Amino acid sequence: MAPHPPPELDPHPGYSAEMPATPRPIVLVGAGGIVRDAHLPAYAKAGFEVASITDLVPERARELAGRYDIGAVHESVADAVRSAPADAVYDVALPPEAHVEVLEQLPDGAAVLLQKPLGNHLAEGVRTREVCRRKGLVAAVNTQLRFAPYVVAARELIAAGTIGELYDMEVRISVRTPWEMFPYVLDLDRLEINMHSVHYLDLVRSFLGDPTGVHAVTVRHPEKSHANSRSDIALSYGERPIRVVVSTNHDHHYGPRHEESFVKWEGTRGAVRAQLGLLLDYPRGGEDSLELVTDDRLDDGWRPVPFEGSWFPDAFIGSMAVVQRFLEGSILSLPTGVEDVFRTMAVVEAAYTDAARGGTPPPYDQ
Structure with missing residues (x-):
């Protein structure tokens, strides 16, 4: 059997610039700077429908809804979920400490795109992964540099x-x-x-x-x-x-x-x-x-x-497009899934652990 080529010679088909054939509506959770500067410009450029938006600061959500012709503004995640289209993709553009609370409110089996990182510490990523597993979520992470x-x-x-x-x-x-x-x-x-x-x-x-x-x-x-x-x-x-x-x-x-x-x-x-x-x-x-x-x-x-x-905004098109392509079946696996990006967080944790050790002391006294 011939050896498998190194991964860079056999990239995942999700890394191409192809678009989904049947885009799903997006429910945005969060209306901060990254949504204003990247998510919404990307979705407008791609022609993705944003069905609704919610934020802890309703005025901020209303301002973006007016600018991007978003159909509905909700006062809470619960309201957004109750009114969401059955095939919606939830775009959770919030810091990692908010992930678990929002994920718990989503329908079991829902599709969701989380903002990176999965946690400031690995334990937060573990909790996020556990919720995604328990609820059977189709969960990806917005690791958008892959798609620049x-x-x-x-x-x-x-x-x-x-x-x-x-x-x-x-x-x-x-x-x-x-x-x-x-x-x-x-x-x-x-x-x-x-x-x-x-x-x-x-x-x-x-x-x-x-x-x-x-x-x-x-x-x-x-x-x-x-x-x-x-x-x-x-x-x-x-x-x-x-x-x-x-x-x-x-x-x-x-x-x-x-x-x-x-x-x-x-x-x-x-x-x-x-x-x-x-x-x-x-x-x-x-x-x-x-x-x-x-x-x-x-x-x-x-x-x-x-x-x-x-990178801004086009890479954000790729992050959402790869989720939608997986949902429609045009690619068979999700390269940016939580299970994969958790391994990036493990590398982050290893970097902090190694740095805390201070390196190997030189054998000056030998």
Whole structure:
């Protein structure tokens, strides 16, 4: 029997940019900034119907309903559930500490898309997973970076063997992140990995599968009161000769010249580099790009690869579309299901655990 190809050469069919043939109506739970800036613009662009919206601040929900022609605004999750279409997909765009309470109110067997992360600590993810299992929910997580247009294009190139055998995957972020735009995160005891690097760890898993080991350093800024804001995370893949590194610095406030925001894949015959423009001068964002270099055309250098769209809002179309495609049966499994993304949270937990150990002391006295 021939060996199974590595996962990046055999990607899940849900990672294509295809749309569902029979979209279902969406019930939005939450009307915060991410819904305003990403979910609703994405659904409008895709032509998805948003049947209703609810939020703890009804005025916020009413404002968005008026802007996006949403049919109903509800005062509570219970009201939204009572009035929901039988085939609705519940889009729960809330912090992880609110997941369980909302999930308990959904009908057994309902389809739901949760916001990442599944928890600030692994125990919260365990509770969320337990509720999803007990209620038989078709539950996915909005790990939308998997569906960013430049990632979709890069995945196609890599799966086609364009850059040969993958031996290096690097994510590097060095930007000023305005955490103050998200006040609720400022009091968390964990910040960077569970709120930001979770995107990149999840992206790595979507290409390479589950790592066998996690090595990490994560630290806070000496003059800021919030938790960790800079991390280096290295992932091991058993005997496979591949280097995987996620390096983030959210405290770089020295201007655009040396800001960095990219994912790079290197292989035995070439390399692909995606620039994540959204994080440059966030929330305005900088330029997105995707470039390819191959050994057979080294004199041509890095060549642009065309794609359409950006992380916000287009990747949010993919997150919802893959759930709907699974529900209609056009794909047979759900790559972003809670059971899968729980494994991303396990990698996050391992990174915090390893960082707390402080590394291996050098044998200075030998």
